[in-house]
Amino acid sequence: MSWDRIVVDVVGLALIAFIVWFFWLVKAKGVKAAVSSAGYQEQMVLVKGGYTPDIIVVERGKPVRLNFVRQESASCSEMVLLPAFNKSATLPEGQTVAVEFLPTEPGEYEFACQMGMFRGRLIVEP
């Protein structure tokens, strides 16, 4: 095998390893939602190429209010779904849309756009 092939294969394998590590192995830390004076666990979520923050940690048994602000026009992100709570909302560009629900069971729940291009996780702590 000539040297250039070895270089290509080594670089290729390194890239694959990087992809595996970057997308699957790194566990990002979540953001803990703040409790507002109204008793809601509130979190602002920016919708732009994804959800920021995309991991939100809340407590069980307290109502949660996620305020989504969409700052892009790609049609994929015009809806956000929280299937576990049977909630969804359309997000007009530039407006803040609140989604409220009550997490009763601890666990990890997903929120995502309709096609699943953008994903975020809601971690309900016991």
Add this chain to the structure above:
Amino acid sequence: MPIPSLTTGVGNDAAGSARVELPVAGLTCPSCVRALESALRAVPGVARATVNLATRRAFVEYDPKKAGLAEIHEAIKTAGYRAGTATARFAIQGMTCASCVTKIEQALGSTAGVLSASVRVGTEEAVVEYLPSVTDLAAVKSAVSSAGYGVADAPAPMSPSAVDAESQAREREYRTLMRQWWFGAAVGTFTMIMSYPWLFPGLRDVFPRESHRLWWMWAFMGVASLAVILYSGRHFFTGAREALKHRSANMHTLIALGTGVAWVYSSIVLLFPGIFPSSEFLDVYYDVTVVVIALVDLGLAMELRAKGRTSEAIKKLIGLQAKTARVVRDGAELDIPVEEVLVGDIVVVRPGEKIPVDGEIVEGASAIDESMVTGESLPVEKRVGDEVIGATINKTGAFRFRATKVGKDTALANIIRMVQDAQGSKVPVQRIVDVVSGYFTPAVAILAILGFMIWYTFGPAPALVYALIVAVTTLIIACPCALGMATPMSLTTGVGLGALNGILIRSGEALQTAQKLQTIILDKTGTITHGKPVLTDVLVTGGRREEELLRLTGAVERSSEHPLAAAIVEGATTRGLALPVVETFNAIPGHGIEARVEGHAVLVGNLKLMHDRKITLGDLEAHATRLADEGKTPMYVAIDGGAAGIVAVADTVKEDSKDAIQALKRMGLEVVMMTGDNERTGKAIARQVGIERVLAEVLPQDKAFNVQKLQLEGKHVGMVGDGINDAPALAQADVGFAIGTGTDVAIAASDVTLIKGSLRGVVLAIQISRATMRNVYQNLVGAFVYNVLGLPVALGILYPFLGILLSPLLAALAMSFSSVTVIANANRLKRWKPRLASEVLA
């Protein structure tokens, strides 16, 4: 309008007493009037209280020094009625401190007619309960602004204007994408031709290989394609960057990578040709970059169009809302925006007009077209006391009604919200897709790298070129979008389809389970039957006339409180009989009634009563048995000591129950009837509608248990019943179908709500569920197969055998088409038509 203050009340006189007029809901019987009057008089400070049953209003005269509206309101509430109050929620601006709360609350509290006010700092809004008969929203708001704060209405989330804004945003997005496509297409056509000048006789000589002229042409193409990347393809690159920030990858990542790699390679060839060992590497692929970007843009634009059609149903629903209402205020009719209609307002509706909000007719009658909400195509006759639903259309007569539900509480608003939530839910099969698509995009990138390595290591010469093409094609052909859109698009269409037919499907899960059902349990009363007994038979004996018998029986029964009595009274009055006054009346529990009417001694009751009074019944007994076998309740009537006849009442079967049950059976479902009645009555009804299996004498609390018993037979069980009484059974069933009526659609917390109280809805719901799930599977299989076949071909698996290697341009075309196909297939669902008993094949 002058605003009366709380301390002085309305229309106070010199003596210092105040009078107020309050609408009261829940007043149904004459005895309620007395109860409420005494409850009001018991309030300290109230001098006089009269309640008018016809107008459902209470007039209270009170001493404002001793009593306030709040106390009076409280008295009405504790007596078990509801004062016609309105609740308004609006946003408050300029709240900077916690003390603002008390200030605003005080300002609101001292406004006449305001019963309670609470201000929330967190959401910066006020919730005010007030009496619309005393004050109005404008006065409430002016109290806030005079306290020094700004008032803004809470935005209506589902107003037609919001929909307009949304479709405008889509239109803008569409136009942008089309502009991007046209620019890309124009540059693309040019680059495609100029990338292969040797294929074109005229160009071959102008741009020979390795000529300076060709190099300059390439350089020009490089700049032009960079312009395409910056203009038409920018969103892929920014999207990819944003996704990477979130450690995720999506379609944008793949397109950006594919086109980016092609562009960078071409530019290296252009600028540093020296680093390549031989001239066979010296080709540019700017056409790949440009054409792929253009085609994907076009695909996205088409997707957007198709998606707009998918959610047409919800737009239709939202568009149904009326914009204005004509209400009576201070005796004058005035047109106001529908948002300002308050509970308790009297609304005037003329023929041909849209009914703005939910309410109850107080004057007039008409035929109303409710098809837009219930799916029922025939107009429904309505008269005083009947419920009207907002957004339905008044056909023939003029009438006035009292608004009972407004704004987000109306039936239509609830329907819209339920449909939106359902469309946003997930079909359980989607979970597999979610797992797959979580790994999909990075996996495609890995595949592309592997493909590059394999082709570079083992591929034919020039290996680098082949490897590059394979990698780029792989990145571009993969279509995570088709996979991601497969179920949501069908679900949105299916749920919308249901809504347009008066069927509210709560979630994707309900939709998926409904097609698996094997057994349907139907509650008898109110589901198969009307749930309201009516007079069915009048038999006479001893030479009596039917009318006379019914007139006397009706008169006697009018004094009775038995539920069946009302059916006889109504039967008599609808036949136009004037019922005489009863002279004496005696109810004999468990037996019947004896009374004296127009000098006759009248006995109405069961066999036991007749035996006790030694009345010879003759062949009436046989008739009674026959009637009972038909599921009716016969009652003997004796006049002046001799048998006179029988009146029978029964709960009658709804017109289309039989048809619907037949359709269910033909669809392969087992149909079971459940009833609290005895076996004989139950069987009689079952025979009429063609049901073989009857669960009779089921106590209300045992209904859920009986559903479970059927489930233990290993069947998927659907339960159809009314949403309130049968709630536990509906919850126990795999799919609960609640028969909703009129405006109470929201209270039924079941999987499927049938707005029109007909069993036909169950048939349609199951058909829609089957059609939608078939569509979902088609889409899923299509998307999976596309990716599973497309990726290996892109990787060049066919090359060793057939010498076929996919061009990245074809890959882009295929990718765009696959996602458009998914949406087009989902839209195909809209052509679904209900099939009824006669059309369902055995």
